[in-house]
Structure formats: structure tokens, C-alpha cells
Amino acid sequence: MSTAIQPDLFAKVQASKERLDAHVREIVEWHFNPETGCPFWLNWAQEAGWDPRKEVTSYADLDKFGNFHDDELRGGPVRRWVPKGLAHRPVYVFETGGSTGIPKSRVQMDDFRIDYENFSETLPDEFFPKGSDWLMLGPSGPRRLRLAVEHLAQHRGGIAFSVDLDPRWVIKLLKRGLLQEAELYKQHCIDQALTILRAHEVKCMFTTPKLLEALCEKINLEKAGIKGVFCGGTEMTPQFHRFAVEELLGPNIYFAPTYGNTLMGLATHRAPEPQDNWAIIYYPPMPRAVLEVVDFDDAEKVVDYGATGRVRLTTLTKETFIPRFLERDECEREAPCEQYPWDGVRNVRPFSRFQKSVVEGVY
Amino acid sequence: MLHLPILRYGKPYRSVDTATAVHYRTRKPYVEASQANVGLIRRDLMKQHEAAAILQGFTTKELIAMAAKASSHFLNDDLPLGDSTQSPQEFVEAISATTGLPWVMVRRNMEKIAGVLASMETVLMGLTRLPNLDMLDSGVGDIDGRALSFFPRGDSMGVILPSNSPGVHSLWAPAIALKTALILKPGSSEPWAPYRIIQAYVKAGVPAEVFGYYPTSHAGGGEILRGTGRGMLFGDVAAAKAWSGDPRIEIHGPGYSKIILADDGAAHWEKYLDLMVDSVSNNSGRSCVNCSSIWTTGDGRKLAEALAERLAQIKPTAEDDPKAAIAPLANPDVAKRISGMVDSELDGGAEDLCAKMRGSGRVAEYEGCTYLLPSVIHVPSKEHSLANREFGYPHVSVVQVEPHDLPECLGPTLVCTALTNDKQLHHKLLANPHIGRLNLGPISTMKISWDQPHEGNLFDHLYSRRAFQAVPELVG
Numbered sequence: 001m002s003t004a005i006q007p008d009l010f011a012k013v014q015a016s017k018e019r020l021d022a023h024v025r026e027i028v029e030w031h032f033n034p035e036t037g038c039p040f041w042l043n044w045a046q047e048a049g050w051d052p053r054k055e056v057t058s059y060a061d062l063d064k065f066g067n068f069h070d071d072e073l074r075g076g077p078v079r080r081w082v083p084k085g086l087a088h089r090p091v092y093v094f095e096t097g098g099s100t101g102i103p104k105s106r107v108q109m110d111d112f113r114i115d116y117e118n119f120s121e122t123l124p125d126e127f128f129p130k131g132s133d134w135l136m137l138g139p140s141g142p143r144r145l146r147l148a149v150e151h152l153a154q155h156r157g158g159i160a161f162s163v164d165l166d167p168r169w170v171i172k173l174l175k176r177g178l179l180q181e182a183e184l185y186k187q188h189c190i191d192q193a194l195t196i197l198r199a200h201e202v203k204c205m206f207t208t209p210k211l212l213e214a215l216c217e218k219i220n221l222e223k224a225g226i227k228g229v230f231c232g233g234t235e236m237t238p239q240f241h242r243f244a245v246e247e248l249l250g251p252n253i254y255f256a257p258t259y260g261n262t263l264m265g266l267a268t269h270r271a272p273e274p275q276d277n278w279a280i281i282y283y284p285p286m287p288r289a290v291l292e293v294v295d296f297d298d299a300e301k302v303v304d305y306g307a308t309g310r311v312r313l314t315t316l317t318k319e320t321f322i323p324r325f326l327e328r329d330e331c332e333r334e335a336p337c338e339q340y341p342w343d344g345v346r347n348v349r350p351f352s353r354f355q356k357s358v359v360e361g362v363y
Numbered sequence: 364m365l366h367l368p369i370l371r372y373g374k375p376y377r378s379v380d381t382a383t384a385v386h387y388r389t390r391k392p393y394v395e396a397s398q399a400n401v402g403l404i405r406r407d408l409m410k411q412h413e414a415a416a417i418l419q420g421f422t423t424k425e426l427i428a429m430a431a432k433a434s435s436h437f438l439n440d441d442l443p444l445g446d447s448t449q450s451p452q453e454f455v456e457a458i459s460a461t462t463g464l465p466w467v468m469v470r471r472n473m474e475k476i477a478g479v480l481a482s483m484e485t486v487l488m489g490l491t492r493l494p495n496l497d498m499l500d501s502g503v504g505d506i507d508g509r510a511l512s513f514f515p516r517g518d519s520m521g522v523i524l525p526s527n528s529p530g531v532h533s534l535w536a537p538a539i540a541l542k543t544a545l546i547l548k549p550g551s552s553e554p555w556a557p558y559r560i561i562q563a564y565v566k567a568g569v570p571a572e573v574f575g576y577y578p579t580s581h582a583g584g585g586e587i588l589r590g591t592g593r594g595m596l597f598g599d600v601a602a603a604k605a606w607s608g609d610p611r612i613e614i615h616g617p618g619y620s621k622i623i624l625a626d627d628g629a630a631h632w633e634k635y636l637d638l639m640v641d642s643v644s645n646n647s648g649r650s651c652v653n654c655s656s657i658w659t660t661g662d663g664r665k666l667a668e669a670l671a672e673r674l675a676q677i678k679p680t681a682e683d684d685p686k687a688a689i690a691p692l693a694n695p696d697v698a699k700r701i702s703g704m705v706d707s708e709l710d711g712g713a714e715d716l717c718a719k720m721r722g723s724g725r726v727a728e729y730e731g732c733t734y735l736l737p738s739v740i741h742v743p744s745k746e747h748s749l750a751n752r753e754f755g756y757p758h759v760s761v762v763q764v765e766p767h768d769l770p771e772c773l774g775p776t777l778v779c780t781a782l783t784n785d786k787q788l789h790h791k792l793l794a795n796p797h798i799g800r801l802n803l804g805p806i807s808t809m810k811i812s813w814d815q816p817h818e819g820n821l822f823d824h825l826y827s828r829r830a831f832q833a834v835p836e837l838v839g
Contacts, residue, residue, distance in 0.1 A: 239380040
């Protein structure tokens with residue numbers, strides 16, 4: 001585990017920090033300018049009594065906002081989040097959570113496309129061939145992932161086949177202790193995937209860890225023509241990483257684990273090295289999103305490299321500004337690397353202090 | 364640090380995910396066990412029919428002979444443990460280290476397990492009630508000219524094991540002789556005994572491929588129970604409740620074992636005091652067959668006081684003391700929580716007479732360890748919340764009841780020792796569906812007869828009978 005920035009990376013790390021500070025200034029100017037900002041942040045600034053455009057000149061200055069409360073994202077009107085500067089654009093709304101109560105929403109125009117086009121650059125063409133078709137074996141409905149993966153396939157010249165999968169129903173089944181029903185629902189999703197794989201020439205796929213396991217119980221993906229699997233949506237342990245590579249997929253299928261959500265976008269994994277012992281190390285899509293690892297009891301304090309803490313997300317796009325949002329995850333802080341000269345996160349897992357109340361479904 | 368691998372049909376597998384069990388005294392990591400991810404378990408369970416097929420290749424006689432050899436290996440030999448080996452004494456010390464059980468109690472449990480392995484033929488005769496165990500090989504036979512046939516209900520049995528005491532392993536160990544592969548989830552603090560039983564069986568000639576050993580999470584345990592044809596679960600009230608509706612799973616939850624004294628038994632309670640002390644305190648009160656309440660139609664207070672006087676003499680001693688009578692709790696916080704729970708319910712006339720005799724509370728420290736010293740709770744009525752409880756240390760309630768209350772007031776009872784000559788009560792007890800094992804007369808609740816399981820019959824659990832007819836020339 002890297003516990004310090006390597007000296008030969010200092011210059012690159014410094015450059016990325018400067019790029020981030022400049023990006024912060026641009027984004028803050030956009031969101032708090034009465035001509036371009038969204039009603040939520042313009043009202044917020046009015047009530048707060050200070051002008052972020054004057055007082056925020058660097059990423060560190062975002063501390064002045066304090067931690068963002070996710071309840072702000074629940075309920076309507078969702079148009080309060082639409083920046084005036086983008087009001088002429090078609091708006092999508094994506095939801096997260098929602099098995100009980102009002103889900104959190106994020107409005108978007110192009111962010112999901114931009115995020116996945118950037119992510120596309122990290123996928124090796126050998127295993128995710130351009131022009132090949134995809135299977136999207138993940139949540140459907142009001143989820144960003146559904147459209148994002150479809151766009152990823154299209155961006156790479158392919159077509160995405162998808163299934164019907166309602167994760168909220170699965171979570172309800174699990175909460176009621178109806179494990180057999182949940183299992184049947186999972187099989188229903190797998191059956192849809194098998195039908196697609198048998199009927200079409202699919203070479204790439206997105207799926208979640210549990211669905212990947214369930215699919216591989218029914219079919220040999222290599223024999224089915226799959227070359228690359230992009231996996232995410234729920235926690236992945238190092239042991240799952242190893243199991244997926246060694247036993248579910250084998251040496252001829254590329255496994256691309258990711259960490260992402262509706263608010264952040266997509267953090268890509270660093271190519272595994274033997275000394276990582278199957279740890280999954282992700283780097284956020286800087287400067288559009290920043291991941292930090294903060295002290296469990298003092299969310300203002302970033303922990304040392306290698307230390308464990310809670311994940312704190314800051315989203316910085318023209319469509320969405322969310323500063324200092326405490327995720328329901330914990331991990332170790334990872335030092336910058338050559339490919340990603342900024343902080344990463346290692347072995348992200350559900351926040352242990354919340355663990356009893358978090359239910360992760362089939363998806 | 365010592366590492367215990369997963370055994371995937373006998374093949375050791377070192378997981379990236381591990382869990383550590385600490386030494387009960389030092390609280391320092393003592394052993395690390397590889398943790399199986401749920402997907403790995405699911406994937407392995409797809410091959411359970413292969414393990415079952417291997418066992419079908421042996422005769423019951425051969426398997427019984429191997430069990431006898433395994434008994435000796437288990438008791439006397441150095442056996443593989445991870446990358447190393449473990450002597451019998453190291454085994455005793457290891458169990459003691461992670462569970463707190465004094466050596467003498469571990470040895471007693473060890474002998475219990477070895478006893479079942481050594482007496483496998485008797486055990487199977489008792490479980491099956493077959494005149495000839497060869498019928499287990501053919502699946503068909505006759506008794507007094509009546510055709511009999513049976514078939515295995517599943518390829519393997521998944522077992523979710525506890526951490527409290529190794530004696531329970533004797534309940535699943537006969538499955539191999541019944542040609543059923545085993546998928547075991549060891550208790551997090553007691554990974555030792557199931558591993559050693561497997562190694563003893565393997566040394567005796569049973570193919571390693573019929574054993575799965577999966578230290579894993581709660582979710583992994585659920586997957587084992589869901590994915591195996593038959594299951595066995597040792598757990599607390601909540602765990603037992605979660606699987607109570609699944610007929611594939613034999614549940615071993617709290618026992619609520621009892622002693623009842625009526626009429627002549629109640630009148631002469633003094634002569635049963637030794638039996639009561641043994642039933643309550645043997646194995647440090649950790650077994651489901653330990654007596655957790657005594658129901659008498661006589662003077663409950665007097666009986667409780669006498670019992671308290673005896674049990675109050677039990678004191679913590681060194682782990683290697685051959686007379687050790689009580690075990691510390693591996694987790695001191697658990698001791699304090701349990702004691703707090705008992706205290707919070709001591710109202711409405713209930714009293715811990717043992718604490719009164721000792722002149723001190725039940726939580727005690729000795730050489731850096733935390734103990735729960737015995738409790739004798741005299742409760743004022745059968746309705747009191749402490750009248751029928753079980754806490755995993757030497758804890759017993761004494762309840763005075765009217766003769767007509769028995770046996771309806773007892774509720775679910777794993778073992779019931781009835782000290783009475785009242786034939787009418789005998790009949791009522793024999794007809795009571797809530798009693799798992801009935802001892803008529805002065806028999807400790809702790810005394811087990813392995814040919815008569817006290818909680819389900821393993822043969823009935825693993826096999827089902829079918830109607831069978833065949834023309835004579837087709838029956839060999």
C-alpha cells in the first residue's frame with residue numbers, strides 16, 4: 001500500500017492540484033452566477049450571506065460550505081437543481097435509493113455521457129472491442145446506470161441490450177426476509193441475460209458482483225463470447241476481485257471493477273499489481289469529482305495515506321455542484337500514481353457504523 | 364500467526380479476506396481464518412453431488428470402521444492444521460484460548476466426540492432402528508417380511524456451527540457414515556474441532572473431497588443452508604427463528620432444559636441436589652442440555668437456597684486446573700451485558716440467591732478474565748420473565764408450581780428430567796409434544812445417549828422412507 005506520494009510524482013500531483021483549483025473557480029463562478037446558477041445554490045448563497053464567487057478560490061476553500069446533507073436531494077421541485085445556463089437543454093432525472101421513502105434525485109443533461117465517454121478511454125480495446133455489442137445486466141428504471149451503459153456502448157460503436165431489473169423490489173424482499181423470492185427474482189434477471197447472450201453476439205457487459213456470480217453459475221462467459229466485464233454498483237471485496245478473475249472469468253476476460261454512483265459518476269480502477277493482494281484501488285474522475293478519505297469522527301480532517309476513514313465526495317460539474325458529501329462508505333486513502341496523480345481510495349466498503357441498517361440487494 | 368484455510372472439498376484455499384479470533388485472556392490475535400465469499404460457496408455447492416457420489420462408493424461397514432479409526436486419530440494423533448500440525452494437547456489449548464473453556468472441559472468434550480465416532484455402529488443402529496445396517500447400502504430390505512426402502516434427501520448437509528462448546532460436533536459427525544457429504548461453517552471462536560474431525564476422518568481413509576469447511580460471514584452461512592439439501596443450525600433465538608419455517612433445516616437453538624420435582628420427588632429434593640448441581644453447572648452451563656430451570660411442587664425457596672449454597676462454591680481457577688468448574692467468557696462485554704439483563708429483570712420478588720450467598724455480584728474478574736458466576740434465581744411465579752430463560756452460563760431459575768400446572772407450564776423443553784413417581788404425570792410428560800428428551804428418574808439433563816438423539820434424528824433428517832414393491836427376481 002502506498003503511504004506517501006512518490007517523489008517523481010510531486011510535479012504531476014502539483015499540476016493536478018492547480019488544475020483542480022482552477023476548475024473549482026470555474027464551477028463556483030457558474031453555479032453562483034445569477035445568470036447561470038441553479039435556484040438551489042443561488043438561494044443558498046443569499047441565505048448564507050456570503051458570495052462563494054469571491055471567497056472560494058481553491059478546492060480547499062470549499063470547506064466553507066460545510067458538509068452537504070443528502071436530504072437536500074430528496075423530493076421536488078427538481079428544477080431547483082437545473083442551472084439557468086443549461087435550462088434550454090433536455091433534462092434527465094436520475095434517482096438513487098428509494099426502496100422506502102422519497103429517493104434522492106440528480107438532474108442531468110450530458111454528465112452521464114461525459115463521465116462514461118471519459119471512462120471509455122480507460123477500457124482496453126482488446127477486451128472491449130470498438131463496434132461490439134453490450135449486455136447491460138444491471139438496474140433499469142430511473143437509474144443513471146441504465147442510460148450511461150447504453151451510451152458507453154453507443155460511444156464505442158456498439159448496441160446495448162438490457163434487462164428489466166428493479167432493485168427496490170429486491171431490497172423490499174430482503175427486508176421482509178423473503179430470501180427465496182429474492183433468489184427467484186435474481187434468476188428472473190439471469191434468465192433475461194441468458195436469452196440475450198444466446199440470441200445476440202455480445203462481447204462486452206456491465207453487471208454487478210452478485211449478478212456476475214449468478215450468471216457464471218449458468219454459463220461460461222468466455223464460451224459465450226464475452227471478452228470484457230465492467231462491474232460495479234455494489235461493494236467489491238478483494239476476495240471477490242480475486243474470485244471473479246480466477247474463477248468466474250478466467251484469464252481471457254478482462255475484469256474492470258468500478259466504484260460509482262449517481263452523484264459522483266465513475267471512479268476507475270488502477271491496474272492491479274501483485275503487491276496489491278487483490279485490493280481494488282479506484283481513482284475519481286478529477287477534476288469533475290474528488291474523493292477524499294476523512295476521519296470518522298471529524299469529517300473536516302483528511303486521514304493519512306493508508307489510513308482508514310469515511311469517503312467524502314465533491315462533485316464539480318456545470319450540471320451539478322455538491323461539495324463535501326459524506327458517503328455511506330469507508331476505505332483506505334490511496335496515494336496518487338503515475339496514471340492518476342491525485343488521491344485514490346482502496347477497498348471501498350459499506351460504512352461500518354451504518355452496516356446494520358444497509359441492505360444491499362441482488363443488484 | 365496460525366492460519367486456517369478454507370477446505371473446498373478437502374482442498375485448502377487461502378482467502379484474501381480473513382477473520383481473527385483473539386485469545387480470551389490476552390485479547391491478542393490468536394488464529395486467523397480464511398473467509399469464504401458467498402459466491403465461492405455457491406460455486407462449490409454446485410458440485411455437492413460429486414461429493415455424495417464418492418461416499419456412495421463405500422459400504423456402511425467401511426465407513427463405520429473409518430469412523431472408529433478417526434476416533435483414535437482425533438483423540439491421540441498429531442493432525443494437519445493449516446500449514447502445520449496440531450497435537451491433541453495443542454488442540455485442547457487452542458479451544459481453550461479462543462473460547463475460554465478450561466482444559467478439563469475441552470477434554471471432556473473431546474472424549475464425547477471421540478465416543479460417538481468410536482461407537483458409530485451403535486449410534487447408527489439407534490438412529491435407524493434397522494436390524495441390519497447393510498440396508499443403508501442397498502436402500503432396500505425387509506423387516507419381518509415387510510418391505511422397507513429409503514433414499515437420501517440431499518447430497519450434502521450444511522451445518523452452521525456454534526462457538527460455545529465443542530460437544531455439539533458429535534451431533535453431525537455421524538453424517539459421513541450415513542453417506543452424506545458435509546459443508547461446515549465453523550463458529551468464529553471455535554474453528555478448531557470441525558477442522559480436526561475432518562482431518563481425523565481423512566487420516567482414517569475418508570476422501571477429503573467429501574468435506575467442505577467454510578469460515579464465512581452470516582450471509583455465507585445463509586448460503587450454505589439455502590444451497591444444501593439438508594441443514595443443521597446451531598444458534599440463538601433470532602437465528603433459530605429465521606429458519607424455523609424451513610423443514611430442510613434441523614434447528615438447535617436454546618434448549619430450555621428442565622428438572623421437575625413433584626410429589627415424592629419434591630418432598631425428597633435433598634437427595635437430588637448433586638444431580639441438580641451437575642445439570643446446571645456441567646460444561647460451565649454452556650450446553651443446550653444444561654438445566655436452566657427447576658420446577659417443583661414443593662418448597663421452591665428452600666430448594667433454591669440449598670442449590671445456591673452449592674453453586675456459590677464454584678470459583679474461577681486456572682485454565683489447566685483439572686477441577687476447573689467454570690469458564691470465563693471470551694468477550695468481557697458479553698458477560699457484562701448478560702449480567703445487566705438478568706439484573707434488569709430482578710423485580711417483582713425475583714432474587715439471585717447465589718449472589719446473596721456469595722455476597723458479591725455474578726461478574727467476576729480472575730487473572731485478567733471475566734466470568735459469570737452461577738445464578739440461582741428464585742422467582743415468585745411461573746409467569747415471571749426469568750422463570751424460563753437460558754443464558755449460557757450456570758444460571759437456573761427455581762419455580763414453585765401447583766401440581767395441576769405440570770407439564771403445561773413448561774413450554775418447549777429440550778431435556779426434561781422428571782423426579783416423581785406420579786404415573787399420571789409420567790403419562791402427561793410422555794404425551795407432551797414440547798419435550799425433546801424425557802428422563803424419568805434421577806438422570807442428569809447432561810447425560811446423553813448417542814443412539815437416542817435428543818434433538819431430531821439425524822437419519823430421519825437425512826433420509827426419507829418410500830413405499831416399495833418389486834417382483835422377486837429383481838430383488839437381490
